[in-house]
Amino acid sequence: MPRFSAGSYPAALSLVAVAALALSACSGGTSASGSAAGKTLVVDTSFNLKTADPGREFEPTGQIVDKALYETLLTFKGGDVTKPVPGLASSYEQSKDGRTLTLHLRTGAKFADGSAVTADDVVFSLQRVVALKGNPSFLLDGVTVTKTDASTVTLVSKKANPALPFILPNPALGILSAKTVQAHGGTATSADAAEKYLNTKSAGSGPYTLTSFNTNTQVVLAKNPKYTGSDKPTYDKIVIRNVQAPTQKLNVQRGDSQIALDLTSDQVGGLSGGLKVDSGASSDVIFLLLNQNTKVSGTTANAKFAEAVRKGIDYKSLLSLAGTGSVQSAGIIPSTFLGALPASQATARDLAGAKAALKASGIAKPSVTLGYASDLTVDGLSLQTLAERVQAQLKEVGITVTLAPAPTTTELDNYRNAKEQLGLWYWGPDYPDPSDYLAFLPGNLVGLRAGWQAGADPALTALGDKAATTIGDDARKALYEQIQTRLNASGPFIPLMQPSRNTVSAASVTGVAYNPVWTIDVAALGAK
Amino acid sequence: MSPRWVPSKGAGGKSTGVEGAGGGDGDRLPARRPTGRRLPGRRLLARHPLARFLLRRTATAVLLALGVTLVTFILTNLVPGDPAAANLGQRAIGDPAIVAQFRHHYGLDKPLPVQYVTYLGNLLHGDLGESQQSHQPVSTDLSTAVPATLELAGAAIVVSLIVGVAFGVVAALRRDRFTDQLLRVVSLLGVSVPTFWLALLAFYVFFYRLGWAPGSGRLDPGMTAPPDVTGLYTVDAALAGQWPVFWSAAGHLALPALVLTAYTVGLLTRFTRSAVLEVLNQDYVRAARAKGLPGRTVLFQYVLRAALVPVITVAGLAFGALLSGTVLVESIFAWPGLGAYAYRSATTLDLPAVMGVGLVVGLVYLTVNLAVDVLYGVIDPRVRVQ
Numbered sequence: 001m002p003r004f005s006a007g008s009y010p011a012a013l014s015l016v017a018v019a020a021l022a023l024s025a026c027s028g029g030t031s032a033s034g035s036a037a038g039k040t041l042v043v044d045t046s047f048n049l050k051t052a053d054p055g056r057e058f059e060p061t062g063q064i065v066d067k068a069l070y071e072t073l074l075t076f077k078g079g080d081v082t083k084p085v086p087g088l089a090s091s092y093e094q095s096k097d098g099r100t101l102t103l104h105l106r107t108g109a110k111f112a113d114g115s116a117v118t119a120d121d122v123v124f125s126l127q128r129v130v131a132l133k134g135n136p137s138f139l140l141d142g143v144t145v146t147k148t149d150a151s152t153v154t155l156v157s158k159k160a161n162p163a164l165p166f167i168l169p170n171p172a173l174g175i176l177s178a179k180t181v182q183a184h185g186g187t188a189t190s191a192d193a194a195e196k197y198l199n200t201k202s203a204g205s206g207p208y209t210l211t212s213f214n215t216n217t218q219v220v221l222a223k224n225p226k227y228t229g230s231d232k233p234t235y236d237k238i239v240i241r242n243v244q245a246p247t248q249k250l251n252v253q254r255g256d257s258q259i260a261l262d263l264t265s266d267q268v269g270g271l272s273g274g275l276k277v278d279s280g281a282s283s284d285v286i287f288l289l290l291n292q293n294t295k296v297s298g299t300t301a302n303a304k305f306a307e308a309v310r311k312g313i314d315y316k317s318l319l320s321l322a323g324t325g326s327v328q329s330a331g332i333i334p335s336t337f338l339g340a341l342p343a344s345q346a347t348a349r350d351l352a353g354a355k356a357a358l359k360a361s362g363i364a365k366p367s368v369t370l371g372y373a374s375d376l377t378v379d380g381l382s383l384q385t386l387a388e389r390v391q392a393q394l395k396e397v398g399i400t401v402t403l404a405p406a407p408t409t410t411e412l413d414n415y416r417n418a419k420e421q422l423g424l425w426y427w428g429p430d431y432p433d434p435s436d437y438l439a440f441l442p443g444n445l446v447g448l449r450a451g452w453q454a455g456a457d458p459a460l461t462a463l464g465d466k467a468a469t470t471i472g473d474d475a476r477k478a479l480y481e482q483i484q485t486r487l488n489a490s491g492p493f494i495p496l497m498q499p500s501r502n503t504v505s506a507a508s509v510t511g512v513a514y515n516p517v518w519t520i521d522v523a524a525l526g527a528k
Numbered sequence: 529m530s531p532r533w534v535p536s537k538g539a540g541g542k543s544t545g546v547e548g549a550g551g552g553d554g555d556r557l558p559a560r561r562p563t564g565r566r567l568p569g570r571r572l573l574a575r576h577p578l579a580r581f582l583l584r585r586t587a588t589a590v591l592l593a594l595g596v597t598l599v600t601f602i603l604t605n606l607v608p609g610d611p612a613a614a615n616l617g618q619r620a621i622g623d624p625a626i627v628a629q630f631r632h633h634y635g636l637d638k639p640l641p642v643q644y645v646t647y648l649g650n651l652l653h654g655d656l657g658e659s660q661q662s663h664q665p666v667s668t669d670l671s672t673a674v675p676a677t678l679e680l681a682g683a684a685i686v687v688s689l690i691v692g693v694a695f696g697v698v699a700a701l702r703r704d705r706f707t708d709q710l711l712r713v714v715s716l717l718g719v720s721v722p723t724f725w726l727a728l729l730a731f732y733v734f735f736y737r738l739g740w741a742p743g744s745g746r747l748d749p750g751m752t753a754p755p756d757v758t759g760l761y762t763v764d765a766a767l768a769g770q771w772p773v774f775w776s777a778a779g780h781l782a783l784p785a786l787v788l789t790a791y792t793v794g795l796l797t798r799f800t801r802s803a804v805l806e807v808l809n810q811d812y813v814r815a816a817r818a819k820g821l822p823g824r825t826v827l828f829q830y831v832l833r834a835a836l837v838p839v840i841t842v843a844g845l846a847f848g849a850l851l852s853g854t855v856l857v858e859s860i861f862a863w864p865g866l867g868a869y870a871y872r873s874a875t876t877l878d879l880p881a882v883m884g885v886g887l888v889v890g891l892v893y894l895t896v897n898l899a900v901d902v903l904y905g906v907i908d909p910r911v912r913v914q
Contacts, residue, residue: 042749051663058617133626135617190629195663212752215662216673216872217864220750239749243862246728247744250736256743375875409609409877416613416621430619445622 039236041509041525042257047242049215053198054174055128058135060519063171064240065219067518070174070204071229073103073122073153074165078513078524081432082338084165088117088175088205089153098160098471105151111177111205112224119147124178126155127188136172139431160469162476166433171518177203207233207523217242221522233523240522245380249504258506261519264380265323265500274507279325282379282501283334283432283516286386288313288494289423293451297421299368301451303490304361305399309422310347310494312354312397318389318497322381325500331484332427332437332495336516338473339434339480347488354397367400371420373412374405378426379499386496387424418451432516434480438464440493441483450492460486578905585901589894593887597651600886601644604879611636614877615660634660634880647883656887657880661872666884669869674888675759676746677858677865681850682760683785688792689843695793696800696839697832703805711797718794724856727787731860734783741783744862748776784861788854792846799842803835810834836907844900848893 049061054070057063075087089103109117126145130137142158155164167173176186180203186194197203202210207229208221221238243251245267248260253273268277290300290309299305315328330341358366370391372383384405391401401422406414414420427446430436439445441464443454454461460483467479487493503520505512510526612630613621620626631637634657635646650657656666699711734741742748746761754764754773761777807813808831816826855867866885873881 040750050661056663058620133623133629135620137626138619138623199663214672214864215664216669216869217745217862237750241745241749241862242864243744244859247731247860247862250731251743254736254739254743256735256749407609407875409614409875410607412613413608413610427618430617445619 041235041238041522043238043240043259043261043522044243044248044251044257045240045261046244047215051195051199052210052213053195054172054176055132056134056195058172063518064520064522066171066174068208068221068238068522069202069206069210070171070176071206072169072171072173072175074168076169076515076517079515081336081516084169087169092165094165096471098162098469099157101155101164102148103153107151109205109228110226112202112209112226113177113180114226115177115179117175117205119150119153121178122153122175123147124188125175126173128186128192129173131188131190132192133190136170139167139170139173160471162471163431163433163435167431169517170431174204208238231524234526238522252504252506255506258509260504263502263504265325265502268502268504271504276505276507276512278503278512278514279500280514281325281327281335281498283336283498284378284426284428285329285332285334285498286378286426286496287332288496289420289425289450290492291418291421291451292456292492293418296419296451297368299363299366300421302361302363304357305363305366306492308354308358308361308397308399309394311350311357312394312399313390313494314349314393315347315496318386321385321389322497322499327498329495329498332440332487332493333434333480333484334429334498337432337434339477341481341484351396358398367402368421369402369404370422370424371404371406371411371414372424373408376408379501381499383424415449418449429516434476435468438468440487452492585898592894593890596886596890597648597883600883601647604882605640607877609877611660611877611879656884659881660878661876661881666880669881670884670888671759673864673866673869676863677851677854677867679760679762679781680785680788680854680863680865681847683781684788684792684850685843685847687785688789688796688846691789692793692796693800693839695797697804699797699801700804700808715794715797718790721790723787723791724860726790727784727857727860730783730787742779746777746780746863747773751776784857784863787857788850795842795846796839800835800839803838804831807831807834833907837904840900840903840907844896848896851892
């Protein structure tokens with residue numbers, strides 16, 4: 001074989017890798033701009049973002065962004081969603097019949113362009129949300145918005161709507177400058193064409209303005225110097241980046257970011273570097289549904305079988321999958337909302353009772369199929385893992401559960417068309433009011449997904465109708481507790497848990513508070 | 529990849545220069561032969577077989593791209609699931625008016641053949657439709673995602689070619705010696721280690737533990753992207769003279785690109801080694817050595833040139849794979865490229881975006897294949913067009 005000189009190649013080539021890493025090092029490693037001293041705050045989250053247009057957005061990341069860009073008539077302070085507080089409206093009154101809500105606008109409020117916020121802007125913004133027929137349009141279903149005078153607007157609902165003050169803080173109902181939006185193709189009709197503009201520039205009065213917006217990479221916000229609200233933002237610039245959870249952990253530990261929003265309990269367990277972890281129960285409720293349509297499954301429609309499933313689940317064991325901060329859902333309404341059942345009323349496992357109920361059902365060797373989205377995680381908890389645990393627990397009762405995993409897009413179709421025998425899903429609140437959970441009653445949105453037709457439980461329907469129109473927290477609380485008690489006894493839904501959610505922040509960041517509507521209010525964050 | 533573009537004598541333009549009239553058909557149909565003055569374009573094609581070859585391949589590429597759109601369209605519509613359910617909220621999906629508006633807006637209320645024909649019609653005008661996820665034209669989304677991946681894959685393939693070919697040559701020259709054994713282990717590790725695992729490990733070690741690499745993304749947080757010319761941040765920053773941005777972009781690029789090179793370096797090392805070994809045993813190489821030519825001349829002008837043909841084939845395929853298959857690496861490094869966009873589009877049944885990604889990936893492979901075929905001729909005169 002011919003011989004050639006090649007002795008110097010390996011050493012020379014190994015320099016390529018070293019040079020590349022040196023190049024990396026040249027760029028500075030951890031970012032200096034991510035510090036409080038630089039007044040830039042970097043927030044890492046896994047994006048669920050489609051648009052910055054308040055009339056069209058209803059995704060978690062969109063809520064974070066629009067909360068910073070737009071003021072709403074009412075808002076919530078920190079994580080307390082039990083009491084709406086003034087926003088652009090300094091005060092409000094609700095009529096005794098619950099149909100009319102009168103709001104008085106704060107004087108001196110200005111948009112970022114310096115123009116005054118008027119009642120006309122409010123009317124335009126809210127009417128636009130309804131007209132666009134987008135994801136958030138349902139928030140104002142049956143609500144008519146009118147201008148009473150220059151500083152007063154009136155919202156009239158077709159039916160009593162005690163939840164409206166809890167709905168109005170939603171960032172999707174942020175108030176835009178009508179003049180600006182109209183100048184860029186905006187109308188309060190379905191012909192509106194302002195989304196493109198609103199994805200490049202904001203038109204609100206919030207503490208921040210939009211610098212750049214990309215649904216795949218990052219959103220950059222700059223402090224609004226003309227913000228007229230009471231709590232001025234601390235950071236000059238906010239960078240919200242699209243980063244997956246494992247990378248979020250390393251970024252926040254290294255100081256490349258100051259906030260990580262999507263870490264699981266397992267991931268926050270080994271955190272170091274003086275980071276702060278705010279853990280608690282999420283407002284998402286994971287539940288099992290049993291289809292009541294005998295054509296789909298005669299087994300799951302059997303009341304005694306449902307009782308057997310309910311008693312056969314080991315709820316505490318399921319919580320061990322979700323980690324610290326998760327709680328068992330006593331009812332379908334999350335534990336932090338008005339009307340939530342006390343933890344003492346949560347169903348406990350009763351294996352003997354489950355077997356007895358199964359025997360009473362008259363179904364020998366029952367076998368059912370459990371449909372779920374195998375690629376879906378709820379606050380970091382995989383539904384696949386949860387389904388496997390449920391399967392094992394019900395096997396102890398004598399119920400054979402066949403798992404039927406499918407991609408979310410496929411299984412959503414089965415769920416929404418009421419094709420599942422057993423289903424494993426979750427419900428995230430649209431707004432922090434118990435009326436949002438009336439969807440689980442017979443004939444309503446989720447009830448129908450369980451094949452639970454209107455008229456299937458007239459007493460429960462009557463309770464729901466009454467709760468929907470009753471005014472007064474105490475009376476409402478009592479009604480929603482009754483509804484859930486009845487649901488737990490004979491409904492087709494079995495609430496399992498509220499998984500944990502974690503917000504990790506650098507030691508320098510203050511004021512971190514989880515809010516079930518907008519996750520985090522970046523304008524409320526401070527710096528040490 | 530065989531040298532498919534070597535023309536037959538009949539089609540070589542020797543007698544008529546008219547491709548459609550060449551070969552046997554032309555002989556049987558003399559009336560179709562051009563009798564008057566040839567058109568300039570035809571004369572050009574007759575004199576430049578490469579131009580004819582490129583024209584034919586481009587025409588084929590158009591047909592293949594059309595096939596890609598059809599297959600992608602059929603497959604995306606075969607997937608069980610409703611785009612409306614996947615894209616509308618839990619409340620909105622319960623409102624028939626909202627669902628109807630969604631379907632109408634995206635043309636989903638039309639029969640499938642009409643949808644496809646409409647898509648093709650729009651495609652002729654450069655309109656790839658509107659993404660259901662970003663609410664933007666798919667072309668706009670792709671104009672940011674494709675350059676991001678191109679920059680990453682381009683850097684990776686350049687480094688891979690330099691390192692992989694060099695490693696392969698060294699391994700062949702040092703056959704069965706320690707260096708060869710070492711490079712065998714290195715290359716096998718490169719092709720065996722899962723890229724996503726390597727990405728996680730590299731990010732952990734070089735960013736988190738050592739602090740040598742910057743964090744995720746294409747630029748440092750808060751740094752503004754350079755003026756968009758090519759979409760490649762390093763190039764655009766250099767063009768604009770924004771050197772801090774350039775160094776940031778280059779630094780962010782280095783680690784993910786190095787991770788991606790692991791597999792392709794391993795692959796190219798093995799292929800180069802075997803190709804060089806095969807050539808080394810050829811008589812003309814022995815003859816060159818016997819004539820007393822310097823080893824470097826024999827290596828570069830006799831051995832390497834002949835050995836590069838299979839290497840170019842593998843490199844082309846690897847580049848195509850890098851452009852279309854960097855999902856996990858992009859996810860770990862928060863790199864907003866085509867892989868991340870494709871994943872998001874597929875998991876949300878964003879049909880226009882899926883179609884756009886399918887078309888781009890198809891075009892990438894077609895272009896890379898064409899480039900590789902042309903390179904065959906550049907490297908090896910034996911397969912050059914007559």
